[in-house]
Amino acid sequence: MLDSSVPTFSVTTPLYYVNDVPHLGSAYTTVVADTLARFKRLQGYDVLMITGTDEHGQKIQRTAEAQELDPQTHCDRTVVKFKELWRSLNILYDRFSRTTDPRHLAIVKDFFQRVWDKGDIYLAQQQGWYCVACEEFKEKRDLLEDNHCPLHPNRKAEWRDEENYFFRLSRYQHPLEELYAQRPEFIQPSSRRNEVLNFVAQGLQDFSISRVNLDWGFPLPNDPNHTIYVWFDALLGYVTALLDEDEEPNLTNALVKWWPINLHLIGKDILRFHAVYWPAMLMSAELAIPAQVFGHGFLTKDGQKMGKSLGNTVDPLDLINRYGEDAFRYYFLKEIEFGKDGDFNEQRFVNVLNADLANDLGNLLNRTLGMVKKYCQGQGPQVMATDLAPDNPLKALGSHLGEEVSSAYERLSFTDACEAIFTLVRAGNKYIDDMAPWKLFKQGSQKEVEDVLYSVLESIRLSAYLLSPIVPRLSTKIYQQLGFTWDFDQWRSPLEQAEEFNRHQSWGQLGANQNLPPAQPIFTKLE
Numbered sequence: 001m002l003d004s005s006v007p008t009f010s011v012t013t014p015l016y017y018v019n020d021v022p023h024l025g026s027a028y029t030t031v032v033a034d035t036l037a038r039f040k041r042l043q044g045y046d047v048l049m050i051t052g053t054d055e056h057g058q059k060i061q062r063t064a065e066a067q068e069l070d071p072q073t074h075c076d077r078t079v080v081k082f083k084e085l086w087r088s089l090n091i092l093y094d095r096f097s098r099t100t101d102p103r104h105l106a107i108v109k110d111f112f113q114r115v116w117d118k119g120d121i122y123l124a125q126q127q128g129w130y131c132v133a134c135e136e137f138k139e140k141r142d143l144l145e146d147n148h149c150p151l152h153p154n155r156k157a158e159w160r161d162e163e164n165y166f167f168r169l170s171r172y173q174h175p176l177e178e179l180y181a182q183r184p185e186f187i188q189p190s191s192r193r194n195e196v197l198n199f200v201a202q203g204l205q206d207f208s209i210s211r212v213n214l215d216w217g218f219p220l221p222n223d224p225n226h227t228i229y230v231w232f233d234a235l236l237g238y239v240t241a242l243l244d245e246d247e248e249p250n251l252t253n254a255l256v257k258w259w260p261i262n263l264h265l266i267g268k269d270i271l272r273f274h275a276v277y278w279p280a281m282l283m284s285a286e287l288a289i290p291a292q293v294f295g296h297g298f299l300t301k302d303g304q305k306m307g308k309s310l311g312n313t314v315d316p317l318d319l320i321n322r323y324g325e326d327a328f329r330y331y332f333l334k335e336i337e338f339g340k341d342g343d344f345n346e347q348r349f350v351n352v353l354n355a356d357l358a359n360d361l362g363n364l365l366n367r368t369l370g371m372v373k374k375y376c377q378g379q380g381p382q383v384m385a386t387d388l389a390p391d392n393p394l395k396a397l398g399s400h401l402g403e404e405v406s407s408a409y410e411r412l413s414f415t416d417a418c419e420a421i422f423t424l425v426r427a428g429n430k431y432i433d434d435m436a437p438w439k440l441f442k443q444g445s446q447k448e449v450e451d452v453l454y455s456v457l458e459s460i461r462l463s464a465y466l467l468s469p470i471v472p473r474l475s476t477k478i479y480q481q482l483g484f485t486w487d488f489d490q491w492r493s494p495l496e497q498a499e500e501f502n503r504h505q506s507w508g509q510l511g512a513n514q515n516l517p518p519a520q521p522i523f524t525k526l527e
């Protein structure tokens with residue numbers, strides 16, 4: 001039964017190609033999706049986070065051949081690497097969609113039939129330059145010298161002259177323009193939206209959705225001499241993901257609860273597929289259009305484009321093994337304005353984590369708990385939030401922090417969320433320095449000492465709560481240090497979450513006489 005009083009939220013990462021082990025960019029998108037999904041769960045939404053893998057097509061077939069593996073074996077092995085990485089990054093996905101899942105074939109067939117019945121598929125000659133790495137035909141004018149693809153400068157586009165089935169994209173030029181006009185938020189950020197508007201304004205051409213001379217993929221339902229084009233198949237993986245485990249795989253069942261998707265998170269290189277081809281395909285099949293496609297930027301390393309041929313790739317698993325998953329998650333969310341290109345620099349990585357998590361937050365908690373032990377007989381400060389003087393500066397900041405941070409998460413502005421939270425954390429440090437509880441204690445001002453310590457601990461609690469979508473394990477440790485039995489990886493029902501969110505995002509949840517365990521470092525300084 002669906003409970004209509006519980007709002008739902010669905011978010012997808014791309015379904016990643018399995019031609020290689022997951023790279024840094026994929027880890028970045030997936031962390032963002034997980035963070036948002038966690039934030040929405042925290043707020044009391046019924047959430048579905050989808051990730052998965054795109055396993056068909058020439059690129060995968062060739063990768064498997066190069067390793068003398070049959071494609072399925074290759075895919076199965078690579079999928080394990082993705083799942084391992086997501087586990088190491090503490091990603092709580094709800095569905096892992098694989099395009100080689102037999103249920104996916106049923107969905108693709110159903111969908112194909114709808115588009116076929118609409119008269120949007122026809123056979124014609126395809127001539128053009130194909131980049132296998134992009135799995136996309138390129139215009140000659142978009143290629144570099146010697147027909148190299150600008151996104152894969154070490155790969156040449158290949159000439160193709162073959163009969164393919166085409167999808168009548170041109171028919172959807174006007175409906176797409178209407179969609180973009182009526183729903184400006186459909187493509188974000190606005191720079192990406194403009195890119196798409198310009199592209200569409202040049203006039204849309206039909207695109208081929210079948211291949212000959214390719215075995216690795218689904219056969220076209222009405223002409224098995226053709227294999228379905230990998231992108232036509234892959235986008236539908238988002239739909240297959242919506243099926244419950246034991247459900248009869250058909251389009252109708254898949255669409256009941258979660259369609260349309262709220263948010264497709266993607267990298268800017270696959271914007272056209274998601275913001276042009278995909279909505280047109282959905283219009284043809286008469287399905288609702290997802291609420292938003294957000295195309296984020298590229299990551300560089302030390303200011304340089306990253307790539308295998310350049311020999312400067314960063315292995316996400318290696319970073320996580322050396323620094324921990326919360327360090328990874330925090331750096332990329334706090335440092336990179338989501339939507340813009342961003343840089344990874346290891347020294348900067350270490351500096352940011354040490355400054356924010358080890359010093360500002362970790363040390364603050366540690367020294368405050370130390371003082372509680374000394375000045376409050378090992379118990380939490382004997383003071384309730386309501387007792388604090390109305391001009392307590394931390395209370396003033398903390399009282400509207402929940403709202404501010406929520407709105408930043410809504411805008412996908414993780415940098416703003418972190419900035420707001422750390423404004424409170426830094427104010428906590430300053431407040432301790434200014435108030436010098438050790439002096440107050442010597443003067444015998446017990447109530448003042450406890451006021452200061454309480455308001456600092458409460459600031460830390462609130463910060464940890466609001467940071468939990470980004471650094472769940474760290475937040476759990478902080479909550480436990482504050483005497484809560486708590487785990488930010490355990491979820492209650494949406495209604496309970498909503499009720500809890502209302503309390504915990506507000507100032508003053510830390511009880512008086514909180515039973516505090518012995519202080520332990522929560523984030524060790526990185527070398």
Ligand code: MET
Binds near residue numbers: 014015054270
């Ligand atoms: N496989 C594509 C990529 O990794 C994404 C497909 S999303 C349906 O870029």
